[in-house]
Amino acid sequence: MMKPFAHALALALALVAGTAAPVFAQGGPLRIDITQGVIEPMPIAVPQFVAETAGAQDMAAQLTRVIAADLVGTGLFREIPREAHISTISNFSAPVQYADWKAVNAQALVTGAVSTDASGRLIVKFRLHDVFSNGEMGEGLQFAGTTDGWRRMAHKVADQVYSRITGEGPYFDSRVVFVSEQGPKAQRQKRLAIMDYDGANVNYLTDSSSIVLAPRFSPTGDRVLYTSYESGFPRIYVMDVGSATRRPLADQPGTMSFAPRFGPDGNTVVYSVTEGGNTDLYSLNLASGQRGRLTSAPSIETAPSFSPDGSKIVFESDRSGSQQLYIMSASGGEPTRISFGDGRYGTPVWSPRGDMIAFTKQNKGRFHIGVMRVDGSEERLLTASFLDEGPTWSPNGRVIMFTRETQGENGAAALYSVDISGRNLKRVSIPAGGSDPAWSPLQR
Amino acid sequence: MKTLGTIAVLVAALGLSACSKTGADRFGADGGAGAGAGYGAGANGAYGDPSSPAYFQQAVGDRVLFLVDQSSLTATAQETLYKQAQWLLTNSDYKAVIEGHADEQGTREYNIALGARRATAVRDFLISQGVPATRLETVSYGKERPIAVCSSEDCYSQNRRAVTVISGSAFSS
Numbered sequence: 001m002m003k004p005f006a007h008a009l010a011l012a013l014a015l016v017a018g019t020a021a022p023v024f025a026q027g028g029p030l031r032i033d034i035t036q037g038v039i040e041p042m043p044i045a046v047p048q049f050v051a052e053t054a055g056a057q058d059m060a061a062q063l064t065r066v067i068a069a070d071l072v073g074t075g076l077f078r079e080i081p082r083e084a085h086i087s088t089i090s091n092f093s094a095p096v097q098y099a100d101w102k103a104v105n106a107q108a109l110v111t112g113a114v115s116t117d118a119s120g121r122l123i124v125k126f127r128l129h130d131v132f133s134n135g136e137m138g139e140g141l142q143f144a145g146t147t148d149g150w151r152r153m154a155h156k157v158a159d160q161v162y163s164r165i166t167g168e169g170p171y172f173d174s175r176v177v178f179v180s181e182q183g184p185k186a187q188r189q190k191r192l193a194i195m196d197y198d199g200a201n202v203n204y205l206t207d208s209s210s211i212v213l214a215p216r217f218s219p220t221g222d223r224v225l226y227t228s229y230e231s232g233f234p235r236i237y238v239m240d241v242g243s244a245t246r247r248p249l250a251d252q253p254g255t256m257s258f259a260p261r262f263g264p265d266g267n268t269v270v271y272s273v274t275e276g277g278n279t280d281l282y283s284l285n286l287a288s289g290q291r292g293r294l295t296s297a298p299s300i301e302t303a304p305s306f307s308p309d310g311s312k313i314v315f316e317s318d319r320s321g322s323q324q325l326y327i328m329s330a331s332g333g334e335p336t337r338i339s340f341g342d343g344r345y346g347t348p349v350w351s352p353r354g355d356m357i358a359f360t361k362q363n364k365g366r367f368h369i370g371v372m373r374v375d376g377s378e379e380r381l382l383t384a385s386f387l388d389e390g391p392t393w394s395p396n397g398r399v400i401m402f403t404r405e406t407q408g409e410n411g412a413a414a415l416y417s418v419d420i421s422g423r424n425l426k427r428v429s430i431p432a433g434g435s436d437p438a439w440s441p442l443q444r
Numbered sequence: 445m446k447t448l449g450t451i452a453v454l455v456a457a458l459g460l461s462a463c464s465k466t467g468a469d470r471f472g473a474d475g476g477a478g479a480g481a482g483y484g485a486g487a488n489g490a491y492g493d494p495s496s497p498a499y500f501q502q503a504v505g506d507r508v509l510f511l512v513d514q515s516s517l518t519a520t521a522q523e524t525l526y527k528q529a530q531w532l533l534t535n536s537d538y539k540a541v542i543e544g545h546a547d548e549q550g551t552r553e554y555n556i557a558l559g560a561r562r563a564t565a566v567r568d569f570l571i572s573q574g575v576p577a578t579r580l581e582t583v584s585y586g587k588e589r590p591i592a593v594c595s596s597e598d599c600y601s602q603n604r605r606a607v608t609v610i611s612g613s614a615f616s617s
Contacts, residue, residue, distance in 0.1 A: 184593070186589075186590055186591060186592075188588070211585075213588075214552060214553065229585075233583050234583075234584070254581075256556070256584060258553060258556055259553040259556075272553065272557065274556070274560040276560075276564050276582075277515065277561040277562075277563070277564030277565065277568075278561075279557035279560065300554060300557040300558070300561075302553045302554060302557055303551070303553050316551075316554065318554075322513075323551075346550075346553075347551050360551050362550070362551075386595070389551050390552065405548070407595035408593075408594060408595050409595075411548075411593070411595060436552070
């Protein structure tokens with residue numbers, strides 16, 4: 001159940017000598033500007049990577065599939081089916097016949113090779129080609145790592161392709177911690193789980209003997225904060241992801257604590273404490289154990305989230321009579337309200353780029369995931385359903401994952417993701433139900 | 445923790461039946477539906493014994509209901525709590541855990557805070573009637589433990605509740 005698993009995978013990176021003069025991204029035709037609103041996905045060819053050593057055939061096939069799935073999954077690319085290919089890539093070093101790829105209208109072409117070296121390490125090489133410029137886009141790269149880390153290598157390749165073409169930061173080589181849910185609605189069994197961003201490699205971090213809620217990653221992805229009822233009362237725990245060992249945070253007897261989130265220093269934790277009927281925000285220094293009170297209001301203050309520079313906290317409060325979003329200094333003080341639309345606003349999360357806040361909005365019996373500028377302007381709702389809640393940002397700030405729960409006695413929770421443009425809404429494929437996703441930083 | 449699991453299963457079964465019936469059996473069939481630690485099925489003593497937790501659940505009434513997003517006590521709730529207080533004062537060996545709950549129409553963490561408000565409103569009322577504070581604990585389950593599972597007001601109204609779970613005389617000394 002709680003078996004530790006390898007998460008630190010040494011990925012060695014090296015340049016691959018080019019076969020054609022690289023073309024420069026700027027000004028070239030191979031470019032997706034996400035902010036301009038993509039109407040037509042870019043046609044891309046991802047022929048199966050060449051197996052350069054005996055026995056690498058299966059690995060090459062799997063790797064290529066994951067790379068293509070990452071790219072197509074963004075909604076920004078359309079894969080040209082293999083049956084339509086005129087050329088086959090059978091030698092990674094041979095010159096590419098660009099005319100053959102132009103003929104099938106591939107704008108981008110990813111070629112690659114897979115081999116294992118004498119010590120059993122997996123080596124993956126790739127090149128990105130700008131077909132209509134007859135050349136490579138950026139340098140070819142080589143990754144080396146252990147065989148069981150093959151999916152990470154595939155994600156690294158896809159991240160390179162995605163970043164070079166969009167100019168956005170990478171995000172495929174990341175993980176998500178979430179609450180796995182099983183059983184009917186009045187008998188829900190919840191366990192903490194972790195997976196690759198695309199739903200693969202699910203591992204369980206706790207058993208289902210007590211309710212667990214809302215896990216959140218540390219800034220380096222090595223630890224997770226979450227809330228568990230294992231003591232009979234909601235209490236915050238910090239878990240080491242590699243070993244699945246956990247310890248409770250210090251709390252005061254007779255109080256409940258929940259809604260924890262790390263600060264960017266990885267040492268400060270902000271969270272809610274309920275004493276009697278009143279819920280306020282506190283901060284805790286993990287190293288020193290020193291605790292500070294950030295709010296002292298008779299209202300509910302919860303769901304705090306730090307700005308990336310650690311100077312401010314966005315949170316929700318019902319001090320105005322309904323749930324609304326506020327920003328205050330990370331040391332407390334007078335908050336400024338930023339949400340003013342119709343309905344109630346909760347679960348604010350600061351984007352990794354620092355420029356936006358994602359939130360849950362409840363209005364006229366419907367739930368929405370939305371984003372707004374840090375000053376509350378330019379509110380945009382990305383989703384609408386019976387119950388959407390709890391957004392989390394991809395490491396590059398382009399995609400939001402959240403919980404969607406269906407209604408009725410057979411209602412179940414699932415994980416969904418959506419681009420911050422509002423496009424590409426899709427369900428994340430996991431073995432059971434899921435809720436409360438939290439996206440990790442990009443893995444190193 | 446093992447007993448907690450068993451009780452959770454019981455809650456589920458009872459919750460399903462509660463949804464399909466009218467509210468008439470609120471203090472009857474699902475009377476043992478407290479989600480937390482406390483008496484399991486069969487350990488409550490006889491219903492006919494006025495000093496038993498079973499009597500408290502079924503005859504006195506172990507729960508009060510709340511309006512949407514509210515934690516103030518309705519007149520009906522105060523009537524029930526007045527009877528709870530009388531029972532607790534008479535049966536002074538018992539302690540109680542008051543569990544606050546919310547319906548599913550709200551975000552998870554806010555609902556935990558809201559459930560705490562509801563449980564505390566009940567606790568404060570019982571204290572105002574003379575029940576010693578040391579005999580009363582509160583916990584909130586937010587929207588994590590619904591007893592009625594439909595997605596309409598019929599069920600939501602049953603889930604917006606605070607349940608007084610009698611937790612035994614063992615720790616009275």
